[in-house]
Amino acid sequence: MTRKIRLGAFLPGGGQHIASWRHPDQPADGATNFEFHKQLALTAERGLFDAYFLADGLATSFGGTSEGGSARIAGFEPVTLFAALAPLTRHLGFIATASTTYEEPYNTARKFASLDLISGGRAGWNVVTTATEAAARNFNLDRQHPHAFRYARAQEHIEVVKALWDSFEDDVFIRDKESGEFFDRTKLHRTNHHGAHFKVEGPLNVPRSPQGHPIVVQAGQSDDGRNLAAATAEVVFTAHQHLHTAQEFYRDIKARAVGHGRDPNHILIMPGVSPFVGRTEEEAREKYERLTSLILEKDGVSLLNGLTGGTLDLTGYDLDGPLPPAPPTEGMKSRQALIRQIADENNFTIRQLYQWVASARGHFTIIGSAVQVADTLQEWFENEGADGFNILPPWLPTGLDDFIDLVVPELQRRGLFRTAYEGRTLRENLGLPFPQNRWAARAAHLAAAE
Amino acid sequence: MTRKIRLGAFLPGGGQHIASWRHPDQPADGATNFEFHKQLALTAERGLFDAYFLADGLATSFGGTSEGGSARIAGFEPVTLFAALAPLTRHLGFIATASTTYEEPYNTARKFASLDLISGGRAGWNVVTTATEAAARNFNLDRQHPHAFRYARAQEHIEVVKALWDSFEDDVFIRDKESGEFFDRTKLHRTNHHGAHFKVEGPLNVPRSPQGHPIVVQAGQSDDGRNLAAATAEVVFTAHQHLHTAQEFYRDIKARAVGHGRDPNHILIMPGVSPFVGRTEEEAREKYERLTSLILEKDGVSLLNGLTGGTLDLTGYDLDGPLPPAPPTEGMKSRQALIRQIADENNFTIRQLYQWVASARGHFTIIGSAVQVADTLQEWFENEGADGFNILPPWLPTGLDDFIDLVVPELQRRGLFRTAYEGRTLRENLGLPFPQNRWAARAAHLAAAE
Structure with a gap:
């Protein structure tokens, strides 16, 4: 199978660009409007995107101490929102952000496994450590924990969550009405984790979900962050202004993954891209200028x-x-x-x-015709800059429609992007392998050794 | 308006009776089958129920140390499940259980406010302290906290959540595209809570939801539990075998609520009822015997x-x-x-x-014809035993269909139950008042004093 570009869509209902809510196309109440989020999900699915991606914070931008994009001052908790969107869609994946610092692994594991069950295998967890002082003050702290502490806790948190996701083997359920045997007790496992940050007995009270594990996503850029991503993530979200820094990052993450004994093809690097697309470059530039004038x-x-x-x-x-x-x-x-x-x-x-x-908060902004945008994506994709992209439409819904109507057909013409969904799950669409249950793997290993 | 019976439906997909999954009508995989939960929600809405109610635990029944109902060994996290069901329904409320002991108030407030937004005002939070040793061992503890500690933390947790739900006044959003003013900063408020268990600055990053506050539900029976319910709950779920103990409880809770300065009509007492209904008493008894034989x-x-x-x-x-x-x-x-x-x-x-x-775990089991079941419900409802009932159908979906097809029409004939939904929100359907935002109330009070 030819390698294809993977596409995620960052679709905060309040818009990406800080002035997007002032744009005539964008509903001013988009951030808290469920019907608008439904429209965005259906549009992303029309565009054959792999996943709908949402960032998350655990504090309100308030009092000028944080981002000025005041349309984003309030919104939905992402897992709750995505659970609601899942039954309204059939193919689109849902990657929700959740914090390793301010949640407990048992709760994290449950909500993502539930989302994966509800969506039939379309859930992803974007792992963040939540790096704001404001969030710390919402969770019993005066100041946030140091960077190193947060990353150590994150690593252990992910480890526990993955172990909990393996509590039930895939064939644990017997459900024999005649005999009354519901499950095979030998295929249900305690986690028995004792670590520096967590003590979790398990098992989880949600079965193994359709993807085995929901997709784990990371966006760490620091040395700690890169190590965490290389060790645990299947998709890495990253921000670059130039191909050469993207390449440095791409090669570094793949090399670190190999160092962890992983197949480098099983960790996808997806830089963020904020596209202003026109039928001509001039039209694209007008779109950019228009939004800029609203700041x-x-x-x-x-x-x-x-x-x-x-x-x-x-x-x-x-x-x-x-x-x-x-x-x-x-x-x-x-x-x-x-x-x-x-x-x-x-x-x-x-x-x-x-x-x-203002449009992409440090992510790569491309202003151009469909051909120009496709040229850039192709260049990055074919030269170890990216396995795919997280598209951050500057305003909604038109910024997303522009990309789907103009750039997607161009990528398809070049054979770089799917013309229909291939798989049933997000994992299958991303071309990532199904993770064998650790207990089943162990049993198989022991049986082979006998 | 004549007082009407309120009805909740306890619909765990795995069934209520411990042997229900062995019943020919019940899908053996019901506990983890999203389509089955969808069917149950649509059925409850057909029956004009106020709400779909789900209990929750933070551990798996495992190793004979807990309930033998092994079909309930795994299921969905309830808020995630209800978020998915909300857009598929129009009137039904969703009351999800969440723990004050093993969650943080900022996270609790967010997920219920999000569910309330998504559902257009149909969310309820059943507050529990999570009373199992197994749960404690999933959250870094060797043994659970003492009863009194859990209830003190619960009270403070609820207090913080309610304060966070008031972060945004109802008219905070300006959203003036022309001027660029998105919200009125004087109508967004910090919580600044400093208590024995929590320190939470706020504000919440979810706006005030359609119900003002999602409905708060409690099921405490102990002295601590009754005080907590009387002080904070709007619906109280309770288990009684006899009218006289239900009456004692009903009068006690209403009296305690008055002691807290509350209107006793603003706290609804809803005992659990597990009905085996037949066209005749004999048919009902056969249904009971059939399930019993499967244990x-x-x-x-x-x-x-x-x-x-x-x-x-x-x-x-x-x-x-x-x-x-x-x-x-x-x-x-x-x-x-x-x-x-x-x-x-x-x-x-x-x-x-x-x-x-086995059918209702201590809740009131009624075996009889529709007239007999209606007689009992009416007796409790008219004699200070109940404001409504939480119906726990012993098996699904037939146990729910039986109640809707046989008992609901009988209650409607007697003028005791609605014939159509009256309100837009769960709060309106339950006849409970909209809680004024504490900051708006304070401002109004100050203005009046000037």
Whole structure:
């Protein structure tokens, strides 16, 4: 089978670009409008996307201490939302973000296994450690845990969740009405985890789900983050401005995965891309300019503050002057560095910087015709920059429709993207292998050794 | 408006009676079959039920230490399941159980507010403290916290959740595309809770939901439990074998609610009822005998052990002899006492006891014609025994269909039950008042004082 581009769609109902809610096409209440999210899911499925992806935070952007995109001040908890969208769709995967720092593995394992059951095998878990001070203050803390602590806890959290997902072997259920035997007790297993952060006996009270394990997604960029992704993730979401940094990241993650004894084809690298697509480059540029013109200064400044960890106070600085240095933070280290890099490389003023990152917060923005956008995606895909892309339409629903109506057919013409869903599950569509249950694997190994 | 009977439906896909999965009508895989849960929701809505209710535990019944109903060994996390069912229904409420002991209030508040948004105001939260040792061992503990600790934490947890639900005033959103003002910052509020168990700054990142607050449900029977229910709950679920104990409970809870400054009509008492209904009493009795004949001895014994807190070892006892005493437990104190009471009052052997509690685990079992069942419900409803009932059909889907096809029309003929849904939300259907946002109330109070 020829290698195909994988596509995820980042579709926050409030829009990606911080001014998108002011765009005439976008419902101003999109963030909390269930019918709008349903429309987006159906559209993504029409475009044959692999998955609908939602980020998540555990605090409200409030009081100018975080992103200025105030349309995103409130929304749905993603797993609850995706559970509601699953029965309304047939093929689309659902990748929801959940925190390893502020949830317990038993609860995490349950909700994703339930989503996987409900959707018939279309669930993914985007693992985050939740890097904001505001979130810490919603969970009994005065300050958040250090970066290293969060990553150590994350690694153990994932380990426990995966073990819990294997509690029931796939053929555990007998369900013989005649004899009254419901399940085979030898195929139900305790987890018995005792670690530095968690003690979990198990078993989980949700059976093994259609995908075996829901897809594990990660977006770590720091050294800790890359190690975690290489060890545990099947999809890696990442932000790059240039092919060469994407390639460095791609090769590094694949090499680290091999170091963990993994097949590098079983970990897909999917950079974020924010496309402004027109029938011509000029039309695309007009779309970009239109959204840019809707940004309020205070929202732009607040966005930069949020993206640099909430520590950058721009009060009193000339917006048409350079970006001042920001103090270090325990959260979002790599995002902070990326924003700085964009400013330096382009010699941007504060205003130019927030205008540029307003659409994709550091992800790659492409402005061009369908052919130009497809050219760039193809270049990255064929040169170890990407296995696929997470598309972040700058505004909704039109930004998504543009990509589907203009770019998807171009990619299909080039043989780079599917013309129909191949599999029943997200895992099958992504071309990722079904994880054998650890207990069944052990039993098979012991039987072979006898 | 005449007072009407409120009806909830307890519909675990695996069935209520421990042998129900062996019944020819019930899908053996019902507990983990999403399509079956969809069918049950649509059926409950056809019967004009107020709500679909699901219990929940945070551990698997395993190794004979808990209920023998092995068809319930695994199932869906209830909020995830109900989110998926909400868009497939229009009127039915969804009351999901969630634990105050093993979840954080910020997460609890989010998922129920999200479910309320998705369903257009049909969410309820059944508050439990999760009283099993097995659950404790899934959440980093060796033994569960004492009863008093769990209830103190529950009270504070509910307090924080309700405060978080008020983070956004109902008219906070401006969403003026022209000016770029998305919300009115003076109508978004921090929670700033500092208590013995939680420190939560807020605000929540989900807006106030259609019901203002999702319905809060409680089932505490102990003194702590009754106080918590009287102070915080809007619906109370309870288990009684006799009208006189139901009346004692009903009057006690209403009196305690008045003691908390509440209107006693704003807290609805809904005992559980497990109905075997036939066109004649004889037909009903045949249905009961048929299910009873499907109980395996080992499952019956394991059920009793589970219902008495997992501390009652019946190994070596004659099943046709009396129930031995059980040691005290930190969990399920009131359920343990109820089981003992049933055994003593009826002079039951161990076998007779498990046969009797197999269908409803201590809830009231009624075997009779539609007229007889309606007579009993009417008697309780009109004599301070109940404001409504939680119906626990012993097996599914037929046990639910029987109630809807036979008993509901009889109640409607008597003017005791609705003939169509009255309201848009669960709260409206239950006749419960919309809770004013605490901040709006305070502002109104201050304005009036000026």
